[in-house]
Amino acid sequence: MYEEISLLQKNDTWVLVEKRKRTRLVSCKWIFKLKEEIPRIEKARFKARLVARGFTQREGVNYNEVFSPVVKHSSIRMILALVAQKTYNWIN
Numbered sequence: 033m034y035e036e037i038s039l040l041q042k043n044d045t046w047v048l049v050e051k052r053k054r055t056r057l058v059s060c061k062w063i064f065k066l067k068e069e070i071p072r073i074e075k076a077r078f079k080a081r082l083v084a085r086g087f088t089q090r091e092g093v094n095y096n097e098v099f100s101p102v103v104k105h106s107s108i109r110m111i112l113a114l115v116a117q118k119t120y121n122w123i124n
Contacts, residue, residue, distance in 0.1 A: 033062065033080045040082065059085045 040046070051057065060082055069076040 036080045036082060061085055 063081045063083055065079045065081075067077050067079050
C-alpha cells in the first residue's frame with residue numbers, strides 16, 4: 033500500500049481540495065491481489081491498487097466527462113511504425 037500511495041503522489045494523480053458543504057465525495061477502496069510466482073525469476077507477492085468507486089457518481093453532478101484509459105489500436109500501430117522507421121534510418 034505504501035508503495036502504491038507514494039507512486040500516486042509522485043505522479044501528481046490528485047489535487048487536495050476543500051470539501052464543499054452538502055457535497056458527497058466519491059469513495060475509494062483498496063484492492064489486493066496475489067501476483068503469482070514466476071519460477072526462478074520472481075517470487076509471489078501481493079499487489080495493492082487504490083480504486084475510485086465511480087458507481088457513487090451522478091452525471092451532471094459529480095462529473096461532466098468520462099475518460100477511459102484504453103489506447104486505440106491505430107495509435108499503437110502508428111507509434112510502432114514511427115519507431116520502426118526511425119530505427120531503420122538510424123541503422124543506415
